[in-house]
Amino acid sequence: MNKFFSTFVALGKHHAEQKGIKWGVAGDETGMIPKHEAWNLTAIAGATPPPVHWLRDLGYDDNTVKVFSQIEGYVSGKVPLSQSWQDLIKAAAIQQLCVQRNTPAHVAGQIVRPLRVLGTCTLITSGAEPWAISVEDVRTACDIADRVQKSGKLRELIISNIRLIFDAQQLCDRGPFYHLFSSRKELRANQPRPEVRKTLSERRNGRKLPESRALWELVRIVFTEKPKTFSDFIRFSQLKVLLLCGLRIGEVSSIPADWKRTIDHVDFDSRPAGECGGISRTLMLRHFAEKQTGREQHSVLLHEAVQHIPTMFEKILEETLDEVVRVTKPLRERLKLQTLTGRVFPDLDANSILPAYELYTRLTGNPQIRVSAIPEHLIQKYSGTFNPSVLREIAHKQVCSGDAFINAVYLYWIRKAKEGWPKLKPGDLAEVKEIEALVRKTMPTKASDTEPIKLADGRSIQAHEFLFLNPKRALAETRNDGICDVNLYFSVGRVTSEDVAKHLAPSKHGIFARYGETEEDRQLGLKSHSLRHLQNTELFRLGISDAIITKRFNRKSVAQSYEYDHRTLAEELSAIDLPPEAQELPERSKTVFAMIQSGKVSGPIVGTFRKIQKERGDQAAFDFLSAEADGFHATPYGYCVNSFTVDPCPKHLQCFNGCSHLVATDNCRGLHLSAAKLALIAHFWFRLSDFITCAKATLSANEIRLITARSKSSP
Numbered sequence: 001m002n003k004f005f006s007t008f009v010a011l012g013k014h015h016a017e018q019k020g021i022k023w024g025v026a027g028d029e030t031g032m033i034p035k036h037e038a039w040n041l042t043a044i045a046g047a048t049p050p051p052v053h054w055l056r057d058l059g060y061d062d063n064t065v066k067v068f069s070q071i072e073g074y075v076s077g078k079v080p081l082s083q084s085w086q087d088l089i090k091a092a093a094i095q096q097l098c099v100q101r102n103t104p105a106h107v108a109g110q111i112v113r114p115l116r117v118l119g120t121c122t123l124i125t126s127g128a129e130p131w132a133i134s135v136e137d138v139r140t141a142c143d144i145a146d147r148v149q150k151s152g153k154l155r156e157l158i159i160s161n162i163r164l165i166f167d168a169q170q171l172c173d174r175g176p177f178y179h180l181f182s183s184r185k186e187l188r189a190n191q192p193r194p195e196v197r198k199t200l201s202e203r204r205n206g207r208k209l210p211e212s213r214a215l216w217e218l219v220r221i222v223f224t225e226k227p228k229t230f231s232d233f234i235r236f237s238q239l240k241v242l243l244l245c246g247l248r249i250g251e252v253s254s255i256p257a258d259w260k261r262t263i264d265h266v267d268f269d270s271r272p273a274g275e276c277g278g279i280s281r282t283l284m285l286r287h288f289a290e291k292q293t294g295r296e297q298h299s300v301l302l303h304e305a306v307q308h309i310p311t312m313f314e315k316i317l318e319e320t321l322d323e324v325v326r327v328t329k330p331l332r333e334r335l336k337l338q339t340l341t342g343r344v345f346p347d348l349d350a351n352s353i354l355p356a357y358e359l360y361t362r363l364t365g366n367p368q369i370r371v372s373a374i375p376e377h378l379i380q381k382y383s384g385t386f387n388p389s390v391l392r393e394i395a396h397k398q399v400c401s402g403d404a405f406i407n408a409v410y411l412y413w414i415r416k417a418k419e420g421w422p423k424l425k426p427g428d429l430a431e432v433k434e435i436e437a438l439v440r441k442t443m444p445t446k447a448s449d450t451e452p453i454k455l456a457d458g459r460s461i462q463a464h465e466f467l468f469l470n471p472k473r474a475l476a477e478t479r480n481d482g483i484c485d486v487n488l489y490f491s492v493g494r495v496t497s498e499d500v501a502k503h504l505a506p507s508k509h510g511i512f513a514r515y516g517e518t519e520e521d522r523q524l525g526l527k528s529h530s531l532r533h534l535q536n537t538e539l540f541r542l543g544i545s546d547a548i549i550t551k552r553f554n555r556k557s558v559a560q561s562y563e564y565d566h567r568t569l570a571e572e573l574s575a576i577d578l579p580p581e582a583q584e585l586p587e588r589s590k591t592v593f594a595m596i597q598s599g600k601v602s603g604p605i606v607g608t609f610r611k612i613q614k615e616r617g618d619q620a621a622f623d624f625l626s627a628e629a630d631g632f633h634a635t636p637y638g639y640c641v642n643s644f645t646v647d648p649c650p651k652h653l654q655c656f657n658g659c660s661h662l663v664a665t666d667n668c669r670g671l672h673l674s675a676a677k678l679a680l681i682a683h684f685w686f687r688l689s690d691f692i693t694c695a696k697a698t699l700s701a702n703e704i705r706l707i708t709a710r711s712k713s714s715p
Contacts, residue, residue, distance in 0.1 A: 001084070004170040005131045012091025015098045019044055023090065031059020031080035039090075041104035045097045047300040048453045050496050053104040055093055055112060058086045060120040067147045068124055084129045085119035092165055103299045114157040115165075117145055130166075134174055138162060203566045209537065210530040214512070217524055218504075219243065221515045226383065228514070229477040230327070230484055231470050233386055235511065237324050238468060238500055242528055244313045245285060246535035246553065249497040249528040254288045254302065254453075255467045257325055257332065260318070261286050261306055283309045283318065289554035292456070301456040305554050321467065327386040328469045328486075335464040335492040339450040344436040344490055351433060357426040358399075358488075359435060360409050365489035366476040367394050369426070370403040374483070382483060391487045439490070446473055446491040468495040497528075504528055536564035541571050 016023045021044065025037045033039075038056035042049050060078045068074035080086070089112055096102045096111050121141035122128050128137055138158070145154040159178070167176035203209065210218075222240055227233040241252050261284040265273040274280035284306040292303035309317055337346035345362065348354065357369045368374055374394055382390040405426040417423045419442050424430055440447070449472070452460040471477075472493035474484040503511045506525030516522035532553070539549050540561075550561045596606055613621035640649075640659075 001129070002131050002171075002173055005084075005088075008095075008169050008171060009087045009091045012087070012094045015094045016090070019094075019098070021094075027058050027080050029080070030078045031086075032057055039093070041093065041097065041107055044094075045102075045104045045107075045300055046454075047104055048451045050449055050493060051105075051498055053108040055090070055108070057116070058089065060123075061113070061116045061148075063148045064117050064120045064144060067144055068121075071147075074124060081116070081119045082123060082129060084131075085115075085123070088130045088165075088171075089115050089119070092161075101293070101299055106299070110157050111161065111165075114145075114154065114161050117141060117148065117154065118158050118161070131172055132174075133166075133172055135177055135180055138177055201568050201570060203568050205566055208530060208533045208564075209566055210526050210534055211524075213521075214524040214526040215531075215534070217512065217516065217521050218526055220517070221511060225515045228383070228481070230386055230486060231474070231478060232511075232514075233327065234324065234468055234470055234495055235500060235503055237320050238495065239504075239511075240320050241285075241317070242500075242531050244317055245307060245309070246532045247287060247307070248290050248532065249500055250290050251287050253468060253495055253497045253500065255321075256286060256288075256461065256465055257328075257467045258465065259286045259321055259467055260284075279311065282311075283314045285309055285317070288455075292554065292556075301454055302461070303456045307552060307554075324467055327388070328467070330388050330487045331469040331471065331492045332464050334490070335448055335450065335469065336462070338448050338492070339462055339464060344439050345432055348432050350436070351431070353429040353431050354435075355426070356413060356424040356428045356430055357405060357409055359430060360412055360426070361395070361485055362488045362490050363439070364412065364476055365471055365474040365484035365486075365491075366408070367391065367398060367483055367485040367488075369405055369409055370398050370401040371406055372398075372401050372403045374398070379483065388487050391483075391485050394483070395485060395488070448472065448490070448492045449494050463494060466494050469493070470495045470499075501528055533564050533566060536561060537566045540565050541567050 013023050021039060022037060025033045025039075027033045033056045035056070038054045041053040041055055042051070059080045062078060065074065065078055081089070092111055092115060093107050096107045097104070102111075118133075118138070118141045119130075121144050122133055122137045125140050126134070126137055128134070141158055142155045145158055146152060148154055163178040166172050167178050170176075218239065222236045222243070225236075227236050238252050241247065241255070242249065245252075263282050263284065265278060265280055265282065267273055267276050267278075272280035286304070286306050288302035289305035290303075292305075293299050293301065334346065338344070340346075343350065360369060361367055375397070378390060378394050378397075381387075382394070409426045413421070413424045413426070416438075421438050421442075422430060422434070449463045452462050454460050470493055471484045471486055471489050472491040474489060474491075476482045477484040503509070504526050506523055507513060510525065512524040512526075513522045516524065536549060536553065539552070540546070546558045546561055550558050553561065553564075555561055596609060609621050609624060612624050
């Protein structure tokens with residue numbers, strides 16, 4: 001063990017002691033820490049649940065062990081990590097929470113998990129402790145991570161932790177390692193290589209945009225399908241906000257109930273601006289922006305912000321959010337009373353007694369207590385409007401019915417009696433105070449979310465002041481496809497970003513699986529953040545100022561907005577304003593001129609154009625461009641501006657052989673190809689030469705791509 005590792009762990013123990021956290025927690029034979037001794041990362045960070053993130057598993061990573069068992073016959077199974085690896089994980093978690101002030105979700109998903117995978121791989125293959133790992137240990141962990149998570153994200157997180165923890169803290173005797181991986185293309189996230197776009201229609205980092213079929217299926221679902229449950233109605237509303245506003249998923253989940261802000265615009269005579277050809281009223285969405293943290297602030301604090309809503313989206317957004325406020329009113333009122341009184345059933349007198357069948361509905365949310373079914377017309381009426389008054393009508397009919405109680409009511413109280421509750425039958429009476437005490441003791445996961453959340457300006461916002469509330473763990477509708485009586489159900493929670501992300505993912509319980517139109521649609525999935533990338537790209541495509549886009553998405557610099565710009569090259573060039581003299585150029589020459597104006601290309605023709613423009617003026621330069629750059633083709637090296645209309649390529653398509661018609665793009669500069677790759681490329685272009693000579697016509701990028709596909713299938 002080296003002194004740097006010892007210091008890092010000692011500092012972690014010091015921070016843990018200051019927070020009153022027990023360091024020497026002992027796990028079982030698999031490395032699992034008992035629930036009462038596990039580290040509550042959410043509480044350590046000072047964040048407000050839900051969700052709650054725990055540091056409880058200090059054993060081998062389960063999925064990593066499965067991979068080893070498949071490829072190397074590893075049979076020992078899941079066992080605890082060594083004490084040094086456990087100390088490293090705990091010290092890293094404490095440092096990220098208390099010093100770096102990161103969120104519990106970040107620490108649990110991007111620090112603890114990758115370190116456990118790295119530790120698992122290292123201990124299985126070489127048995128090395130953290131300070132003794134080698135480059136081969138890290139490389140093996142990266143390879144195994146690719147098998148565990150095919151997207152490559154886990155691999156990137158492992159390398160990121162090597163840089164942020166091992167190298168930065170000098171924990172390893174053989175380090176640093178980071179530079180060894182970035183030079184081998186093993187660092188895709190932190191140092192992304194530019195993608196070479198081969199056609200005008202190809203997008204930069206297009207994989208970050210939503211898949212077209214999934215996007216349009218999601219739009220169809222949320223705007224045309226009728227939600228089957230109250231919870232789905234809330235999710236549909238959140239997804240509409242994601243589509244219309246492009247907010248982060250966490251920002252959508254934390255929208256306050258008091259969301260609406262408007263500005264009235266008037267002229268100098270105090271008349272509405274709409275009477276003078278302007279806009280009289282603009283709508284703004286109040287929300288809490290993420291990633292606004294200053295150097296001395298904690299990441300869990302909320303920062304209040306507003307977003308201006310485009311006129312075309314005002315009506316639909318206003319109707320959607322006002323409807324959410326209406327249907328969640330019973331939940332909001334109950335949650336407010338629970339916060340003020342600390343009671344489970346704040347609408348009841350604590351000393352009163354209540355029949356067990358009514359307590360059953362309050363505890364489970366299930367409004368059906370009698371054998372007689374709920375009338376179908378009432379179910380349809382409630383499913384169409386989610387009007388709380390319909391629930392009151394259903395409850396009245398059930399209570400007044402003379403039929404026998406359903407078996408579920410009897411079974412519920414039998415199960416509760418096994419947990420120490422009083423033995424009750426549906427008609428028996430129970431004291432409210434006693435039931436409340438038992439709920440707090442035996443049903444902690446159903447406790448309502450009553451904790452306030454801190455704002456960056458020092459204020460706090462109460463849980464009932466958030467817009468998106470849901471019946472918490474309401475199995476009556478989520479598991480049994482029934483109705484949850486939100487008028488009586490005691491457990492109220494805020495809808496978290498994790499819930500929305502889970503239902504967008506391809507799973508049997510997701511939005512696509514339950515509402516997809518075809519079997520193929522039901523297999524789809526979508527990442528919420530891709531919708532933010534999509535809207536950012538569309539705003540750029542429509543010519544919106546980058547400063548306005550930056551302000552709309554609560555970013556701190558314009559450069560951040562361009563990371564979300566995935567326009568095609570053709571869309572980027574169409575946004576460039578050309579001088580009137582250039583409008584007479586042939587279409588292909590205008591494309592070349594637009595690229596020259598944007599500074600995206602270089603080459604002999606570009607240099608000659610600039611020289612003529614400087615010495616003889618714009619018109620002479622445009623005449624030169626019209627004669628010499630009347631084509632536009634994609635090549636492996638950049639773009640060829642020769643049209644081939646009259647004569648074939650004078651270089652026989654050997655672009656790398658000093659051709660003056662080749663213009664190199666930013667992506668192509670510095671591109672190094674091996675001799676073997678050059679030979680293959682040259683062979684391909686030679687095969688096209690005969691076709692071009694015979695055709696005597698300009699090939700578009702799409703035609704070249706079609707020929708490429710055909711040539712792959714021929715010998």
